[in-house]
Amino acid sequence: MALPVKNSLRVLRAEREWSQATLAEQLQVSRQTVNAIETGKYDPGLPLAFRIAGLFERRIEDVFNPDDGKKL
């Protein structure tokens, strides 16, 4: 069974006052991908997850967490 994952992408993006389009451009993905990740409809693959964490200068576990109430 797939492990549900929560992420703080919307918060991190808001801190930098970036639009979804701006973030998508920096990550070289579509804006729909950013939107789907933020709304929890899509969990990114590892390479994209690392790119997101790197862009915000955070550890990957600071951005993505399993949705089981426990922090990694």
Next chain:
Amino acid sequence: MMTNDELPRRSLRELIQGCSGTLQDKRNSRWFTLWCLAWALAYVGAHWTLKADLQLATALVWLLVSIPILLMIGAVFSYMHFLRNADELLQKIQMQGLAMGFGAAVVFVTGYQLLEAAGASEMQTDHLIIVMVFSWMAGQLHGSWRYR
């Protein structure tokens, strides 16, 4: 500023693809469409010429048959290039569409074989292609709706 968050209006092709993708995806998708158009024109032209009973030389018949086949092979490679380089959400939606197209083809072929055994007319390959293409598009629309 956190603006431009609403989903923009999307073209019918983007809606069918489920995700408009990056600029590179759009460029690759355009190439695939061009290959398909070239194949369709060559196919219709070859079909019409071969059916017209023009007493063509054997070499010309082979040429007429080969051109659409080569163009379709080009279209397949173009699609594979598009899929390999696509945005990862677009890849997922496309794979879902392909799975639905393949699954529908299996259901259609096995189901129709039983109908043939029960006395229905022989299956036309055109019908199978139509079922596959429409199921592929339906799968992409479903993915588009799911990740909207």
